[in-house]
Amino acid sequence: xxxxxxxxxxxxxxxxxxxxxxxxxxxxxxxxxxxxxxxxxxxxxxxxxxxxxxxxxxxxxxxxxxxxxxxxxxxxxxxxxxxxxxxxxxxxxxxxxxxxxxxxxxxxxxxxxxxxxxxxxxxxxxxxxxxxxxxxxxxxxxxxxxxxxxxxxxxxxxxxxxxxxxxxxxxxxxxxxxxxxxxxxxxxxxxxxxxxxxxxxxxxxxxxxxxxxxxxxxxxxxxxxxxxxxxxxxxxxxxxxxxxxxxxxxxxxxxxxxxxxxx
Amino acid sequence: xxxxxxxxxxxxxxxxxxxxxxxxxxxxxxxxxxxxxxxxxxxxxxxxxxxxxxxxxxxxxxxxxxxxxxxxxxxxxxxxxxxxxxxxxxxxxxxxxxxxxxxxxxxxxxxxxxxxxxxxxxxxxxxxxxxxxxxxxxxxxxxxxxxxxxxxxxxxxxxxxxxxxxxxxxxxxxxxxxxxxxxxxxxxxxxxxxxxxxxxxxxxxxxxxxxxxxxxxxxxxxxxxxxxxxxxxxxxxxxxxxxxxxxxxxxxxxxxxxxxxxxxxxxxxxxxxxxxxxxxxxxxxxx
Numbered sequence: 427x428x429x430x431x432x433x434x435x436x437x438x439x440x441x442x443x444x445x446x447x448x449x450x451x452x453x454x455x456x457x458x459x460x461x462x463x464x465x466x467x468x469x470x471x472x473x474x475x476x477x478x479x480x481x482x483x484x485x486x487x488x489x490x491x492x493x494x495x496x497x498x499x500x501x502x503x504x505x506x507x508x509x510x511x512x513x514x515x516x517x518x519x520x521x522x523x524x525x526x527x528x529x530x531x532x533x534x535x536x537x538x539x540x541x542x543x544x545x546x547x548x549x550x551x552x553x554x555x556x557x558x559x560x561x562x563x564x565x566x567x568x569x570x571x572x573x574x575x576x577x578x579x580x581x582x583x584x585x586x587x588x589x590x591x592x593x594x595x596x597x598x599x600x601x602x603x604x605x606x607x608x609x610x611x612x613x614x615x616x617x618x619x620x621x622x623x624x625x626x627x628x629x630x631x632x633x634x635x636x637x638x639x640x641x642x643x644x645x646x647x648x649x650x651x652x653x654x655x656x657x658x659x660x661x662x663x664x665x666x667x668x669x670x671x672x673x674x675x676x677x678x679x680x681x682x683x684x685x686x687x688x689x
Numbered sequence: 690x691x692x693x694x695x696x697x698x699x700x701x702x703x704x705x706x707x708x709x710x711x712x713x714x715x716x717x718x719x720x721x722x723x724x725x726x727x728x729x730x731x732x733x734x735x736x737x738x739x740x741x742x743x744x745x746x747x748x749x750x751x752x753x754x755x756x757x758x759x760x761x762x763x764x765x766x767x768x769x770x771x772x773x774x775x776x777x778x779x780x781x782x783x784x785x786x787x788x789x790x791x792x793x794x795x796x797x798x799x800x801x802x803x804x805x806x807x808x809x810x811x812x813x814x815x816x817x818x819x820x821x822x823x824x825x826x827x828x829x830x831x832x833x834x835x836x837x838x839x840x841x842x843x844x845x846x847x848x849x850x851x852x853x854x855x856x857x858x859x860x861x862x863x864x865x866x867x868x869x870x871x872x873x874x875x876x877x878x879x880x881x882x883x884x885x886x887x888x889x890x891x892x893x894x895x896x897x898x899x900x901x902x903x904x905x906x907x908x909x910x911x912x913x914x915x916x917x918x919x920x921x922x923x924x925x926x927x928x929x930x931x932x933x934x935x936x937x938x939x940x941x942x943x944x945x946x947x948x949x950x951x952x953x954x955x956x957x958x959x960x961x962x963x964x965x966x967x968x969x970x971x972x973x974x975x976x
Contacts, residue, residue: 475875475876475877475878476846476875583731612730612731612902613730613902613903613904613943613946613947614730614942614943614946614961614962615730615962616946616947617946617947617948617959617960617961617962618961620948620959621958621959621961624956624958639875639876640876641876641950642905642947642948642949642950643948645948645950645955646948646950646953646955646956646959647948647956665955669950679877680876680877682880683876683877683879683880684876684905684950685876685879685880685883685903685905685906685908685909686905686908686949686950686951687904687905687907687908687932687944687947687949687952688908689908689928689929689932689933
């Protein structure tokens with residue numbers, strides 16, 4: 427099927443923890459045999475609590491970590507085996523937005539350099555073309571052109587997250603992995619960034635893999651939700667089904683734990 | 690009956706760049722046995738308000754005016770050694786970060802015992818041990834006797850926050866200040882901690898001042914809500930009034946910016962707090 431971007435089969439990631447010289451190492455099954463698909467143009471959220479394996483799954487898909495076993499098919503090709511030029515091409519197509527806009531931007535670089543870096547490394551564009559593209563991206567994420575020469579510390583958390591988003595967009599990716607992109611932000615700023623992410627998704631026909639522990643945000647933004655618990659996928663369904671007819675006990679527990687305003 | 694009355698409190702911070710009026714003339718009351726929530730964004734002055742009550746404002750900050758009256762006594766008129774007796778005994782505080790607020794080199798039991806040692810000198814060592822075990826049990830730590838000698842790194846985030854609550858509750862304070870106590874926790878753990886605080890309040894009649902930016906949490910715990918914006922109180926109302934009939938434009942913007950299952954339309958644009966609006970120009974809504 428052509429509309430499937432990612433097909434993940436029996437993915438496993440185990441970590442060994444040494445308990446001492448003569449003891450058997452303890453094996454942590456961070457991701458324990460999971461399979462799911464990501465369709466083109468959808469927003470798929472992976473939810474769960476700390477330690478459930480959601481971030482490890484994202485890292486495996488971004489090829490930051492190597493899986494213990496299993497395959498990750500991206501547009502039909504197993505990316506767990508690729509390297510060199512192929513890997514470079516893959517990295518252009520799949521980008522990431524990080525959780526913490528305070529530590530994920532180089533404080534010594536100007537905004538223009540941060541957003542333009544992927545273009546400098548991966549394309550043959552001239553400096554002038556790069557600057558034009560950066561200014562275009564800045565406009566798209568709602569930043570003023572005169573901020574081009576400012577440093578990250580001159581911005582608030584929400585503005586910094588916009589810098590991260592512009593950088594992720596620079597190479598025209600197909601998929602963006604959003605790792606808790608709003609959890610470090612104030613509620614009011616969170617709304618601005620969510621609005622921006624939804625706008626950009628429509629405009630550039632992006633596929634998002636949205637990692638989050640905040641179910642209210644997930645309910646707002648997702649098409650489909652994968653619920654993880656101790657390295658396993660316990661439920662995988664569209665957003666309506668998850669919120670109106672959750673099947674698994676853990677999903678029910680998660681939904682009931684959301685502090686909702688009820689009056 | 691009010692346990693605490695804050696009147697015209699002003700806490701300023703001085704720097705070369707000028708004066709930052711972090712808390713700019715605010716007044717409110719905390720009734721006995723009730724929970725008052727302060728909500729606001731970063732920089733609204735909500736944490737500085739709680740630190741002012743605890744007498745923990747340090748250079749370059751200074752309380753420049755107002756009164757903090759606790760059972761008839763103005764905290765701002767107390768000397769440091771008198772204030773030290775109040776802290777932990779009458780008023781205690783739970784901090785946001787359970788991972789960093791405990792001392793890693795002392796056992797959990799020792800750290801709870803410390804508060805008792807300071808404030809309940811009439812107790813014997815044995816009595817204190819039993820009290821510490823009871824308080825660990827009260828906050829829902831399994832096997833409290835064994836956990837007494839455990840170091841913080843062996844506990845999960847939720848358990849550490851429970852230990853923080855046990856320390857804060859050890860001397861049965863009349864006022865508990867909780868500064869974002871659940872922000873660093875997972876949702877299911879957050880629900881447990883909030884339940885625990887409600888139960889403790891029912892059992893002991895403690896008043897709680899709860900600082901948070903999460904309006905969902907507010908609706909779970911608050912009797913009264915104070916909305917702060919840039920050092921001012923822009924709205925004060927009962928929790929029910931605030932959520933059903935918010936009046937100040939800033940409160941409305943804040944409420945509508947939160948995705949709420951069943952209320953906000955999925956994938957629709959969320960309202961945002963507008964940087965270009967001067968929310969302080971609207972009349973304050975104090976009910």
